[in-house]
Every structure is written in structure tokens, then in C-alpha cells.
Amino acid sequence: MARKSRAPQRSEVVPPSDGREPPEASEHQTGPEGPPRDVRRFFWIGLAVVALLGQHLGLAERSLLTENPTVDEVVHMPAGLTYWDQHTFRLYHHNPPLVKMVAALPVWLAGPVLAPLYQRKSWSERDPSQANFAHDFAYVNADRYFELFDLARMVMPLFSIIGGLVVFAWSCRLYGAGGGLLSLALWVFCPNILAHGRLVTSDVGSTAFGAGATYLFWRYLRDPRWGRASLAGVALGLAQLTKFSMLLLYLVWPFLWLIRLVVAPAVETWSLRIGRGVVHGAWVVALSILTIDAGYMFEGVGRPLGSFEFASGSLTKPPPGGLRTAPPTRNQLYAWIWPFAQNRFRGTFLENLPAPLPEHYLLGFDEQKIEADGIPLRFIQAWNALNAGDRSGALALAGSSDRSVAGYSVYLNGVLRGSGWWYYYLAALAYKVPEGSCLLLLTSIALLFVARRSRESWVDEITLWTVPTAILLAMSVLTDINLGLRYILAVFPYLYIQAGKLVPFVESLAGRSRSFGRTGLIACVGLTALSSFAIHPDYLAYFNHVSGGPDRMPARLIDSNLDWGQDLVGLRRWCRENIPDEPIGLAYFGQINPGIFTLRGDGFDWFLPPIRPGHVDRMDPASPARLLGPARELKPGWFAVSASLVYGLGWRLYDPTPFLNEAWSPSWNAKDDPFGYFRLFEPVERIGHSILIYKLTAGDVARAAQLLKP
Known part of the structure; x- marks a missing residue:
């Protein structure tokens, strides 16, 4: 009697020594009877993925209908309407437009009142006020204001669905279908993803697109081809259209390429790999810029660099003599800074260089950078002195060595102050990640130090830890924005993906150890799901029980x-x-x-x-x-x-x-x-x-x- 062949399981496949993608398992292996074994297996895996994502969508959609728009949403959605209606991105370029446009499209198609708004100062002035425009929009559309926002919010969970698919696909490729489903379950029932995945804000959109772009780049690194480089380039550009923090990927990706170049085994020569990497890298960057330009409908692309009125420290320098006649503006932020700072490209050989990026992308980045760095107090003091007629005093203050800044008031554990804590985001993770997820994440970290792995596997682990580490360091050290866990939401896909390694580890055990491990995994996922159901529909207010819950007094975070x-x-x-x-x-x-x-x-x-x-x-x-x-x-x-x-x-x-x-x-x-x-x-x-x-x-x-x- 012929021996039946057995289809290799994904977790048993060892990547070739050149780091290329492993061959796909055969789709034609059959069981004793009925359809091919892999077809049945894929069917049940697919059904589980659909069921989990369907549960996530149901929880998100039901909860969003019980709440009204939050602080940022009130401004984001009306700005997105103007992008469709006026074909310009001048209003609220503080964030890139992709998420706002997706949210605003069903609202725009519903025909809100917009025409009177374009006659008001909030739109017609040189520096339009997104807040005033948003309030005007609420006033003229009051009779269906909440209903219009419901339309916008109902499409937002699509971004978290995309994020869930990325988490599953990446974890599945590394740790098999079981690992992929564990990672997906942690994402689906995460109260923080459910909280922000319903909102017309850029946090979950950038999280999903950033992780998706990095996943495609990881696949390119494992098998460098022009097609995969092209996909990674377009995806990188789409990520940039969601949030300016995704610029970090331009620094992280070369590091990931270098790690794979040095650590992963390969049969090709160094010169060939480096040359190909440089050419492909330039192509990725070029495609990403082209995607950004297309996302802004090429508005202002090619405008000379020296013609912009920047205000952030990164893009300005002191004007000749320390003071200049600044352009008129009703934006108090610019009024404080412009007399004492000017575009750093002005007066240099780069002044007339056509900008390769859209004007409102550059202006938005400049505005966002001011928020991240804080407003220099010396400029505020100098502006006050200048208004009082003390020109010499204003020059002295503007040129002082004092680098203290004014920023947001920040809060942690009952203390409100004007500067942040370096450990704020670590504390936020400890307070707002469910206990079940915390146990799985901590166990997966411990597993890094006890399980043997190949050089190729170490490269994959470094990839998963690089992005969250870079985000945490950037937000904790390089900025003073201690406003919410949402600023580091982009770490979650990578944390949940690497938790998937627990499944093949548990399955490698024998006897009671395996049974105990399976029970532990199920219990932890169940505990996370229970946390999500218990706080429904108030996901923004979720705090784990160890931290004291959402009603602790004083509150842990606000x-x-x-x-x-x-x-x-x-x-x-x-x-x-x-x-x-x-x-x-x-x-x-x-x-x-x-x-x-x-x-x-x-x-x-x-x-x-x-x-x-x-x-x-x-x-x-x-x-x-x-x-x-x-x-x-x-x-x-x-x-x-x-x-x-x-x-x-x-x-x-x-x-x-x-x-x-x-x-x-x-x-x-x-x-x-x-x-x-x-x-x-x-x-x-x-x-x-x-x-x-x-x-x-x-x-x-x-x-x-x-x-x-x-």
C-alpha cells in the first residue's frame, strides 16, 4: 500500500540560505477522502479570520453610534470636505489628507451645506482657521450634524480591518496560521484599537498603512525584486499621506536593509547586494514621493523652496539683523515666530530649487514640527516687547540662549504640569493594555532569550522590534507631547505580530506542557476579549484593572x-x-x-x-x-x-x-x-x-x- 505524502506545515519550512521567500506548500495534497487537505485548512483559517474581523467591525460600528465627535474629529472631517469640494488642501494642512478624505467622501456625497462657509473669514483669509471653519460648519448643518459625522465615522473601521489583515498576514508567514490567528485576536479585541479605529483621526490609519508598508518592505528584503520594491514604494507614499510621524520609516527602512545585509546569510556577492539595494532604494523613495504628490493632486509641487513662510526650528534661521517685517497673519503661532525667523533656504543656492513635494505637505510638516518641538518662549517674550515698542529688547530676547518652550499642559497620575515625563508612554502602555495581552507580550519577550533561532529568524525579530523601539524613543525623547497613547498606537501591530511566536513554541512542547500552554494562550486571549466587552462601548476610557480602571480617582491619564x-x-x-x-x-x-x-x-x-x-x-x-x-x-x-x-x-x-x-x-x-x-x-x-x-x-x-x- 502506497504511503500517503504529507504536506509540509508553514512552521516547518526553513528559508533557503539566500534569504529568499520559502516555496509555497503544495495545494494538491489530499486527505483520505473529500477535497484537498490544504483547501479545507485554508477554508477554516479564512473563516476564522472573517469571524474575528467581523466581530471587530461590529463592536466598532455599534460603539461609534453611541458617542459624538471628539476634539480632533470636529476639525478633521470638515477640512476633508473642502478637499473634495474645492480641490485644495489649504485648510488644516497640519495633517496629511488621506484619512480625512476617506472619512469625508460619504458626507460630501450626502450634500451638506457648504457654500455659505466659503464666504466667511474662516475660509477666505490668508491663513484659514480650521477651528472656526469647523464651528461654522456645525452651525449651518446643526439639524443633521451628528448624523453626518456618523456617516464619516462608519467608514473609519476599514482602516483597522486593513491593519488586522496586515497583522495576520505577517504573523502567519513567520509563525504559521496559529500564530497569525493569535496575533489577529489580540488586534481585534484591543480596546485601544477599537477606541481610535472608529474616529475620524489619523492614528489607526497611519498605524495600519505604516505596518502594511513595512510588511511589504520586509517581503522585498527577503526576495529583492523590482515588483516588490515598487509595491513597497507606493505603500510608503500612502503611509506618508496618513500622518507625518510615518516619516520615521525613511530612517528605519535603510537600517532594516543594513541589518539583513550584514546578518542574514546569502550566496550573492556584497557588491551585487549593495548595488541592487541602492538602486532599488532610490526607486522606492522616488515612487513614494510621486505617490505623495498624487495624493495632494500635485498642488504646489515645484514651488521654489525659498518662497515658503516656514516657522519651525528645523526649517528656519534668524533673519539678517535678527528681525524682519513679517507677513500679516491672524495665526498667533506664526505672529510670535515670523518676525524673528525666516525660511532657512532663503538667500542660499537652494532658494530657487523647485520643491519635489506639495506645498501643503511641506507647510503641514512645518506646523506639526512646531507642535512637536514647542514654541520658543524667547519668541513670545520678544513679540510682546516688540508690540510694546521695545525693538532693542525684542532683539535681545529673540537672540538669547534660552531654549525653553511653551507647549501643552500634560497630566500623569494626578499631576498636571507644563513639561512631560520620559516614561509617560511606557506608563500609558502599562495602564491601557489589557492584562491578557500584557501576559502574552511579556511571555513572547522572554521567549526571545530562551529559544534558539537562526540568523534569518533573528533578522525577522529585529525587524519587528525596530519600528516600535524607534517610535517610543522618538516620542519619549525627541518630543514633549505627552497627550495620549494614540501617539504611539503604531507600536501595536508589531507587538501583536511577535506575540504569534508563542503558538509554534507551545505546539513544540509535549504532553501536559502542551495542554497547559494551549490553555494559557486561550485564557489570555479570552481575558483580553472580556476586557473589550466589559468596557463596550466606552473604549476611549479603557484602563486595565491593575491600573485601577477608568473610574480611578485621581485618574491615571486624561x-x-x-x-x-x-x-x-x-x-x-x-x-x-x-x-x-x-x-x-x-x-x-x-x-x-x-x-x-x-x-x-x-x-x-x-x-x-x-x-x-x-x-x-x-x-x-x-x-x-x-x-x-x-x-x-x-x-x-x-x-x-x-x-x-x-x-x-x-x-x-x-x-x-x-x-x-x-x-x-x-x-x-x-x-x-x-x-x-x-x-x-x-x-x-x-x-x-x-x-x-x-x-x-x-x-x-x-x-x-x-x-x-x-
Whole structure:
């Protein structure tokens, strides 16, 4: 009787010594009866992938319908509409356009009101204001504002689906189908991916496209061909169209190529490999630039480098004499910097060089770089001196050696301050990654030091660890932006991929050890899934139990980690059901005027709570709008305060004036812990973990009196 052949399993295939892709397993091996064995196997694997991604999509779509747009979404989507409608990227070039355009397309097709907006200053001025444009958009589309955003948000999970496919494909190639499914399950049930995968922001889009591009480049490195280099180049360009942080790939990819060149075995000569790598590398870069240009519809490509008005330290230098007549601008950021800095290419041989990149890509990078570096305090002080008529003092201040900067207020573990912590993002990972995932990730790291592996395998492991290491180092050391886990969301695909190695390791064990290992893997994935189901639909507010959960006081983290303005509609629903005839004091961390409910025919009786004296300014003192302003004294009653404001964050606040068209944008600039007195009280309810509800008594009012004294 003939012996039946056995199809080799993926985990048993050893790559050839030249580092090329291993041959595919035969698709024609048959079992005792029925269809080919590999066909049945692929069917069940495919079904599992579809089921996991379907579960992820269902959780994301259902949860997004319960919340309103967050702080950044309010601005992103209307800007994306102008890209389709006006064919220019001048509004909010702070981020590349791809994600905004994908989100805005179904909204644009739904026909929102846009024509009146192009007649307003928020669009027509030299430096259009994305925030004011977004508020104008909300005002003229109030009757279906939330519904339009639902359309935009419903397409966003497509990016996390793409990310899940990348995670599965990469892990599957390294660790077999079992490893791929484990990695995919960690991605699918990750509360942080579910949180940001629903939002009209660039974080998950850049995470997915960045990992996808690097996966294609990894496959190119294993088998260098022109076709694979071309795919990697286009993918690299698409990643750049999602977020400026993806520029890091231009530094990481040459390092990965060098590691493979030195470490991985090969039969070809060094000169051949280096020459091919240089030529292919130039092709990859050229294709990526062409893709970026096409993504911006070639707007402003070829504009002379010296003609730009840059402001970041990387792209500017002191002007001759230390001071110049700056172009007029209503953007306060540029007003502070431009008199004391000018385009560093101006006056050099590069001044007339045509820029190979779109103008709004370069201007957006410049603006983003200012945010990452912070605004030099010496420029702000010099600008104040210049406005006071002290030219010599302004020159002295601008040229001082003081390199301190003004940036965002940042918060960690009950402490709010003006500069960050080097360990902030490590702490954020410890607080916001589910316990089950943490156990698997830590075990996979330990496995690196105990399992024997080939040189080729070590190159693959280095590839998976290089990108997350570079991201963590860049965000922790090179910037002072400690605002949220979303800034390092791009580390998750690589962490979850390398966790897949646990499956072949467990399967290599024997007897009870294998059974125990399988049980452990299933238990950890189940624990992660349970964490996701338990916090549903409030994924932004997820914290693991070890950290104290989302309702810990004081909160571990705030801002986009907990409270990003997502629960205003939830608050309105709670008020309708619980206190329909009572006013409520509202201090809201978000970019939606609570008066929008009144415009929609749902009268909302709210007022601004008292703000600590000296901790609030009028946003535009010259505005003729008649404002009610914050309440002058604290009285017993109901209050709703966003967690970020409870813990001291300053913010722009809306006025409850009935003259909505005169005070639709934020009217008050609250700063320096304006509502800190609410920390004296215990909330009686929480809306989505992000808005705290208080019922203050006369005794509570008396307790807070000292903090509200002038």
C-alpha cells in the first residue's frame, strides 16, 4: 500500500540560505477522502479570520453610534470636505489628507451645506482657521450634524480591518496560521484599537498603512525584486499621506536593509547586494514621493523652496539683523515666530530649487514640527516687547540662549504640569493594555532569550522590534507631547505580530506542557476579549484593572486617554431622562457648542459653572457678542464637568448665551485649573466614564467657597 505524502506545515519550512521567500506548500495534497487537505485548512483559517474581523467591525460600528465627535474629529472631517469640494488642501494642512478624505467622501456625497462657509473669514483669509471653519460648519448643518459625522465615522473601521489583515498576514508567514490567528485576536479585541479605529483621526490609519508598508518592505528584503520594491514604494507614499510621524520609516527602512545585509546569510556577492539595494532604494523613495504628490493632486509641487513662510526650528534661521517685517497673519503661532525667523533656504543656492513635494505637505510638516518641538518662549517674550515698542529688547530676547518652550499642559497620575515625563508612554502602555495581552507580550519577550533561532529568524525579530523601539524613543525623547497613547498606537501591530511566536513554541512542547500552554494562550486571549466587552462601548476610557480602571480617582491619564469630548450626547440623554426640568452647570472638554441641541429643537438648559477668579479670559475682547459668562457664584444644584477639566486642564469654553450666532465659537479661555474645586466632591454619576455628574448641596457650596474667593 502506497504511503500517503504529507504536506509540509508553514512552521516547518526553513528559508533557503539566500534569504529568499520559502516555496509555497503544495495545494494538491489530499486527505483520505473529500477535497484537498490544504483547501479545507485554508477554508477554516479564512473563516476564522472573517469571524474575528467581523466581530471587530461590529463592536466598532455599534460603539461609534453611541458617542459624538471628539476634539480632533470636529476639525478633521470638515477640512476633508473642502478637499473634495474645492480641490485644495489649504485648510488644516497640519495633517496629511488621506484619512480625512476617506472619512469625508460619504458626507460630501450626502450634500451638506457648504457654500455659505466659503464666504466667511474662516475660509477666505490668508491663513484659514480650521477651528472656526469647523464651528461654522456645525452651525449651518446643526439639524443633521451628528448624523453626518456618523456617516464619516462608519467608514473609519476599514482602516483597522486593513491593519488586522496586515497583522495576520505577517504573523502567519513567520509563525504559521496559529500564530497569525493569535496575533489577529489580540488586534481585534484591543480596546485601544477599537477606541481610535472608529474616529475620524489619523492614528489607526497611519498605524495600519505604516505596518502594511513595512510588511511589504520586509517581503522585498527577503526576495529583492523590482515588483516588490515598487509595491513597497507606493505603500510608503500612502503611509506618508496618513500622518507625518510615518516619516520615521525613511530612517528605519535603510537600517532594516543594513541589518539583513550584514546578518542574514546569502550566496550573492556584497557588491551585487549593495548595488541592487541602492538602486532599488532610490526607486522606492522616488515612487513614494510621486505617490505623495498624487495624493495632494500635485498642488504646489515645484514651488521654489525659498518662497515658503516656514516657522519651525528645523526649517528656519534668524533673519539678517535678527528681525524682519513679517507677513500679516491672524495665526498667533506664526505672529510670535515670523518676525524673528525666516525660511532657512532663503538667500542660499537652494532658494530657487523647485520643491519635489506639495506645498501643503511641506507647510503641514512645518506646523506639526512646531507642535512637536514647542514654541520658543524667547519668541513670545520678544513679540510682546516688540508690540510694546521695545525693538532693542525684542532683539535681545529673540537672540538669547534660552531654549525653553511653551507647549501643552500634560497630566500623569494626578499631576498636571507644563513639561512631560520620559516614561509617560511606557506608563500609558502599562495602564491601557489589557492584562491578557500584557501576559502574552511579556511571555513572547522572554521567549526571545530562551529559544534558539537562526540568523534569518533573528533578522525577522529585529525587524519587528525596530519600528516600535524607534517610535517610543522618538516620542519619549525627541518630543514633549505627552497627550495620549494614540501617539504611539503604531507600536501595536508589531507587538501583536511577535506575540504569534508563542503558538509554534507551545505546539513544540509535549504532553501536559502542551495542554497547559494551549490553555494559557486561550485564557489570555479570552481575558483580553472580556476586557473589550466589559468596557463596550466606552473604549476611549479603557484602563486595565491593575491600573485601577477608568473610574480611578485621581485618574491615571486624561485627555484622549479618557475624556476627549465624546460623551456630550450621552450627557444630554441622561439629562432628558433624569432631570428634564432642571438646569445643569456644564464645563465641557470638547469642540461642540452644547447649544447645538437647541438649534436641533431640543432645548438644553445649561450654564457655565463659576470659574476660579483670575483663571479665565475672554477669547476675543473686541467681539460685540453679548455673553452671559460663567455663573458669578456657586449654588446648590446639578453640575456636569468633563474629567479633563476636573483634573486641571485648561480649555476653551462656550458661552450659554441664547444669541447663538453671535457666540457660536468658544468665548472663554479657561486656564490653570479653573474647575479644581470639583475635586472636593464625589460624583454621583458618570457619563461614559468621561463626564462626572455632581449634585451639590449647600454644605458642598460652603466647602468650595474658599477656592472661589477673588
